[in-house]
Amino acid sequence: MSSPSPVEAAPEFALIARHFRPLAGPEALGLLDDAALLTPPPGQQLVLAADAMVAGVHFLPEDPPETIGRKLLRVNLSDLAAMGATPLGYLMTIALAPATQDAWLAGFVAGLALDQAEFGLRVLGGDTVSTPGPLSLSLTILGHVPPGAALRRMGARPGDDLWVSGCIGDGYLGLRAARGEIADPDGALARRYRLPEPRITLGLGLRGLARACMDVSDGLLQDASHLCRAGDCAAEVEAALIPVSDPAAPIAALASGGDDYELLFAAAPADRAAVAAAGLAARTSVTRIGRFTTGAARVTLRDVNGADITPRKLGWSHM
Amino acid sequence: MSSPSPVEAAPEFALIARHFRPLAGPEALGLLDDAALLTPPPGQQLVLAADAMVAGVHFLPEDPPETIGRKLLRVNLSDLAAMGATPLGYLMTIALAPATQDAWLAGFVAGLALDQAEFGLRVLGGDTVSTPGPLSLSLTILGHVPPGAALRRMGARPGDDLWVSGCIGDGYLGLRAARGEIADPDGALARRYRLPEPRITLGLGLRGLARACMDVSDGLLQDASHLCRAGDCAAEVEAALIPVSDPAAPIAALASGGDDYELLFAAAPADRAAVAAAGLAARTSVTRIGRFTTGAARVTLRDVNGADITPRKLGWSHM
Numbered sequence: 268m269s270s271p272s273p274v275e276a277a278p279e280f281a282l283i284a285r286h287f288r289p290l291a292g293p294e295a296l297g298l299l300d301d302a303a304l305l306t307p308p309p310g311q312q313l314v315l316a317a318d319a320m321v322a323g324v325h326f327l328p329e330d331p332p333e334t335i336g337r338k339l340l341r342v343n344l345s346d347l348a349a350m351g352a353t354p355l356g357y358l359m360t361i362a363l364a365p366a367t368q369d370a371w372l373a374g375f376v377a378g379l380a381l382d383q384a385e386f387g388l389r390v391l392g393g394d395t396v397s398t399p400g401p402l403s404l405s406l407t408i409l410g411h412v413p414p415g416a417a418l419r420r421m422g423a424r425p426g427d428d429l430w431v432s433g434c435i436g437d438g439y440l441g442l443r444a445a446r447g448e449i450a451d452p453d454g455a456l457a458r459r460y461r462l463p464e465p466r467i468t469l470g471l472g473l474r475g476l477a478r479a480c481m482d483v484s485d486g487l488l489q490d491a492s493h494l495c496r497a498g499d500c501a502a503e504v505e506a507a508l509i510p511v512s513d514p515a516a517p518i519a520a521l522a523s524g525g526d527d528y529e530l531l532f533a534a535a536p537a538d539r540a541a542v543a544a545a546g547l548a549a550r551t552s553v554t555r556i557g558r559f560t561t562g563a564a565r566v567t568l569r570d571v572n573g574a575d576i577t578p579r580k581l582g583w584s585h586m
Numbered sequence: 587m588s589s590p591s592p593v594e595a596a597p598e599f600a601l602i603a604r605h606f607r608p609l610a611g612p613e614a615l616g617l618l619d620d621a622a623l624l625t626p627p628p629g630q631q632l633v634l635a636a637d638a639m640v641a642g643v644h645f646l647p648e649d650p651p652e653t654i655g656r657k658l659l660r661v662n663l664s665d666l667a668a669m670g671a672t673p674l675g676y677l678m679t680i681a682l683a684p685a686t687q688d689a690w691l692a693g694f695v696a697g698l699a700l701d702q703a704e705f706g707l708r709v710l711g712g713d714t715v716s717t718p719g720p721l722s723l724s725l726t727i728l729g730h731v732p733p734g735a736a737l738r739r740m741g742a743r744p745g746d747d748l749w750v751s752g753c754i755g756d757g758y759l760g761l762r763a764a765r766g767e768i769a770d771p772d773g774a775l776a777r778r779y780r781l782p783e784p785r786i787t788l789g790l791g792l793r794g795l796a797r798a799c800m801d802v803s804d805g806l807l808q809d810a811s812h813l814c815r816a817g818d819c820a821a822e823v824e825a826a827l828i829p830v831s832d833p834a835a836p837i838a839a840l841a842s843g844g845d846d847y848e849l850l851f852a853a854a855p856a857d858r859a860a861v862a863a864a865g866l867a868a869r870t871s872v873t874r875i876g877r878f879t880t881g882a883a884r885v886t887l888r889d890v891n892g893a894d895i896t897p898r899k900l901g902w903s904h905m
Binding site: 296299300301302303304305306307312313314315316317318319320321323324325345346347349350352358359360361362391392393394396397398399400401403405407408409410412414417419420421481482493497 | 615618619620621622623624625626631632633634635636637638639640642643644664665666668669671677678679680681710711712713715716717718719720722724726727728729731733736738739740800801812816
């Protein structure tokens with residue numbers, strides 16, 4: 268009936284201490300308190316987003332542990348990029364199988380540490396629980412913008428150009444490559460699927476320039492239709508202009524596949540040179556793929572002859 | 587090959603719109619953007635916490651949907667209470683079975699709406715995904731405190747009193763009642779398990795008064811040992827002083843059961859009247875159950891004769 272010694276504390280606490288404390292900034296209070304204490308940047312608005320990922324649904328259970336946490340962090344960073352926000356920090360909850368190996372957790376945390384350094388943010392808090400189901404992760408990210416400077420989905424107007432960053436369809440091709448369904452000799456496609464590239468620098472450069480912006484997470488065409496609904500206008504996308512890494516792949520599949528995490532945005536034709544300069548400054552390619560028009564809020568995909576080749580399924584649903 | 591009409595958007599979006607948009611404040615931008623935009627209260631520090639819950643681990647799958655989201659919200663509110671913070675808003679991610687019924691979601695959201703009104707906060711964002719595993723929820727809460735006013739776990743000193751709010755062990759008894767293992771004629775115990783009472787008002791009243799504070803989530807004794815470690819001192823708890831609703835239940839089980847969500851705090855003996863007044867003002871009972879002493883950071887449970895009756899297992903692990 269003697270008191271347990273301090274070292275006999277519940278295994279959860281030892282696990283958190285060993286793996287996650289090194290990721291935490293001073294605001295996290297060593298992950299020892301009930302909450303984190305953050306002094307927000309004075310005069311700034313906070314930008315807040317949350318995303319969840321489930322093994323077998325949003326990533327492959329056999330994906331390297333180093334990439335799993337990073338993918339969720341990058342998906343959330345992409346939401347900050349879409350708002351033109353600067354990253355600040357994040358909280359993450361993890362539902363693990365009870366028998367998760369220490370080596371798996373070490374890899375998971377090592378991946379997060381790399382991205383914390385790359386994107387300049389720190390973990391502020393979280394929770395680790397057990398689940399009889401698949402590994403599930405949830406992440407809330409915080410960023411900041413000057414008041415009124417955030418990029419929004421609403422704001423596209425008829426006559427605006429429709430732009431996209433990077434390359435579309437690599438998320439779709441990368442998933443197929445990771446599953447071994449298509450050739451991927453140097454692993455570049457699978458890497459794109461596992462580690463999307465949030466366009467933080469480009470998002471910052473588009474402040475005051477993009478009239479509407481979002482990130483492509485559910486398929487280029489579906490996400491373009493969101494910009495249409497938010498701006499109450501239509502959009503025409505020229506299939507031949509969509510930047511793709513594999514011209515032989517079916518364009519409808521690439522343009523409706525998910526997981527691209529590129530920025531999709533509207534800008535005035537007068538700002539074409541400024542948008543190109545913002546892309547150069549961010550070392551991120553930007554491509555004009557169509558335009559907004561008057562009409563019902565829908566997106567139309569056109570081939571080189573102007574024929575409507577819009578697929579029935581515009582994108583991917585999380586449900 | 588014609589474009590789908592706007593009403594054919596992916597079901598996830600319709601679901602979010604129908605159920606969650608009414609819960610959202612203006613900062614959530616109608617849940618239509620990539621992130622929420624929040625202007626933090628000027629000059630305040632933000633208090634941030636995250637918790638996850640899994641069906642079958644943290645709540646019973648057959649619990650009423652009205653209580654499931656509220657429990658997670660209240661568990662997070664309890665973290666704010668423990669820091670002496672005022673609630674501001676929250677983000678929630680939900681991993682649902684693909685066939686979740688609309689009525690279940692309606693109940694889930696109706697419960698959240700009640701607590702949003704009761705505790706004065708709004709949903710800022712989130713994500714809804716599907717899982718082949720059990721229903722899993724994750725919530726990040728935001729609150730605020732004046733700079734330096736947050737209650738912390740560190741700060742207890744030898745000679746301080748150890749206090750607890752409310753009643754200890756009802757979470758444990760409530761779980762047993764909800765499982766049908768013990769009698770609960772009016773359902774009060776099961777209700778306590780499903781809907782803990784976050785002590786927000788008491789937490790605010792303890793600012794400047796409690797030298798250390800946390801909420802009892804993993805068992806009174808285990809959580810008291812956290813205050814010991816954070817304050818580098820020992821604690822003696824008198825079993826006979828612990829407030830319990832069922833004096834016939836084994837005290838070791840009540841004091842090491844989880845899910846109480848009461849505040850456990852240290853205060854100077856000179857402040858006994860002030861602590862009692864804070865309890866009265868918050869309409870929350872507060873009970874002095876022991877004291878901090880010098881010595882190794884551990885907690886000892888004593889019977890009326892002073893004998894050490896500390897159980898081997900001080901509390902509950904989430905892993």
